[in-house]
Amino acid sequence: MVKSITARELRRHWVNHHEIALLDIREEGPYAESHPLFAISVPVSEIEKKLPPLVPRLSTPIVVYDNGEGYAERATARILALGYRDIAVLEGGLSAYALVGEVYRDVNVPSKAFGELVEAINHTPSLTARDVKNVLEDSESDVAVLDARRFEEYSTMSIPRGRSCPGGELLYRFFEAVPSPETTVVVNCAGRTRSIVGTQTLINAGIPNKVVALRNGTIGWTLEGLELDTKKTDRVSQPSAETSRKARQYATSWAEHVGVTLIDSSQLGRFAAESEDRTLYLLDVRDPEEYALGHPAGFSNAPGGQLVQATDEWVGVRGARLVLYDTDGVRARMTASWLLQLGWEVYVFDERSTVPDGLPVPGGPAWNPPQLARITIDDFQNLPGPKTVVDLARSPVYRKGHIPGAWFASGPELARDLRTVPGDGPIVLTSPDGSVVAMNIEDARESVSRRVLYLVGGTAAWVAAGHALETESRWLSLPIDVYKRPYEGTGNARKDMQGYLDWEYGLVAQLANDGVASFHVVPPVRKTSNLQ
Structure with a gap:
């Protein structure tokens, strides 16, 4: 029991x-x-x-x-x-x-609440959308706009003159993007958190420039009736050896101030040996494109800015141990400095060390797809009589295209809602790659007396076989599987965007009333840096 x-x-x-x-x-x-x-x-x-x-x-x-x-x-x-x-x-x-x-x-509430706490304690400077627009339109102003979101979000919509520089890359690429200390820097995201944390990252590091956040991000820009750019592709380039060295000096100084701990190969080996008794996450915080070109075995890609913004998308165990990796000595230190303040036990793998081969990481959870009730595309085509297709894709994916005639079903309510499927022929379950339906086939088969099968390879196999998709929707279940984020994409309702901002403003009070966060914001050193 x-x-x-x-x-x-x-x-x-x-x-x-x-x-x-x-x-x-x-x-x-x-x-x-x-x-x-x-x-x-x-x-x-x-x-x-x-x-x-x-x-x-x-x-x-x-x-x-x-x-x-x-x-x-x-x-x-x-x-x-x-x-x-x-x-x-x-x-x-x-x-x-x-x-x-x-x-x-x-969603990602711990990080968003922490961002509000950072602003409340540090009084992170910001400008309204109108003020930023006026600065950008002033022909005599020297200003750079750095968009701290993922590149995909930036490309969807951005403010004028913005360049993509995801939050974990801000200090690393900063001196390549902004060579003059006289340039005013505006950091923006879609809402508030990444603007605040990104701005404070640069202030904490002690860079000489004036840095401000775009208050309320692209939401604030939209609510002011200002026009956003779309499909932009401007990225801040990789730093040169000289600007990378400069960024590393700033990162090292701040990380030491916060108390970030560096570990070497032998300590990493000890952590791995203890991972049967202590949860260990090995996270490579570099840009996804760099990670794809090569990374140490056992390290998952968690780009630094997103790891701070949405820690719960990579780390599910509160109280666990985290080790961060980069090759430059900047991104892991700056990311760790934030995670430490978020209450995590976090270490940085010293970039001068070599990750040992064959880390003794224990075996994890194992699951094998069932062999019963599986059918291929050819089997599907040859099923006798009328059949009903039920799709467990996320509802936005389902809306974009699904096997003709397919019904949308909620995964958690599949057993309940299969009982309402019309007809008496076989039911074929599908999902984007077939994995989710394989996980749920046993529950589905136990819920109805009809024959229930699942499509190996899912809807992707259907498309690969040269078949078309349709977009007409049939709802077996309510589409409550995905939360519509009012700060992503375009076309969001004004009331939803304003409601989201109002909610964020109240997070500090909720944290205080809750009493379990263990957040601790480290204030920046209040003096001009001598680093050059």
Whole structure:
């Protein structure tokens, strides 16, 4: 029998810095409406896919919860089947937790709340969209605009004269982008967090330039009725040896001030040897393109700016140990300086050392797709009689294109909603690559008396075989699987954008009332740097 844990006991793990992973096993939509601070989103239908990288150690204490939907029993069975050994259900679920702790909206909340705390404590300088526009239009102004988001977000929409320089790259590429100390620098993102953290990164490092954030990012720009650019591709280039050396001096000075610890090969080996008893994340914080050209075995790519902005997308165990890697001595130090303030135990692998071969990393969770009920594209085409296709793609992916006639279904509610599928012929499950349906085929087969099969390779196999997709939607389940972020893409409603900003402004008060964050903002050195 799976044990239970109370909300108060769970919160004591966070306060005492003990390892624990809290899984919200609902869809992302309900999760984004309300969840505890350190909960991570792992829908019950995607446990086999999402959980292993987020929780790599099988003996990690894991807590699951829902909000009365009845997913907990299914979730614990699937987690146990992966080999995890320490699982508990949150007593009373989300509603019981809300009686003793704060619950939060949106996603990546710890990082966003921390960003608001950084601004409140450091009084991070910012300008309104109108003020920035006036500066940009002043022919005598010397100003550079650095967009701290991922390149894909920047290319979708950006403010005039902006260049892509993701947050983890800001100091690393800064002196290549802004050679003159007289240039005013504007850092922007879509909302607030990456603008604030990016601006404060440069201020903390002690660069001589005036640096300000675009207040409220592209949301603020849009709410002022100003026009955004689209499909821009301007990137700040890789630094030269000289500007990289200069950036490293600044990064080293700040990292030492914050207390970032460097480790060498032997210490990394010891951490790896202890990873059966202590969760260890090895993270390469360089740009994805650099990572793809080559990286140390065992290190996952987590670009530094995004790792600070959305730590819970890579690290699922609060209280775990993190080791960051780069080749330049800048990006890992600056990223670690923020993660340390976010309450993580984090180390930087000294770029002058060599990552040892064959690190003794323990075996992680294992899952093998079932061999029963699988069919190929040819089998699918040859199925006799009428058949019904049910698609477990994320709803935005489903809307863009799916096998003709396919119904959309929610993964967590698949067993329930399959009972409403019209007809009496076989049901064929698909998903983008076939992995999610393979994970859920057993639950699906047990829920209905009809024959249920899954398509090997999923919708990608259908397309690869030369077949067309359609966009007409058929909703077997409500599309609550994805939270529509009001700061991504274009065409967001004004009320949603303003509501998002209003929510962010209140996060510092929520943190204070909650009392479990263990954040600590280190103020910058209040003097002019002598680094050259």
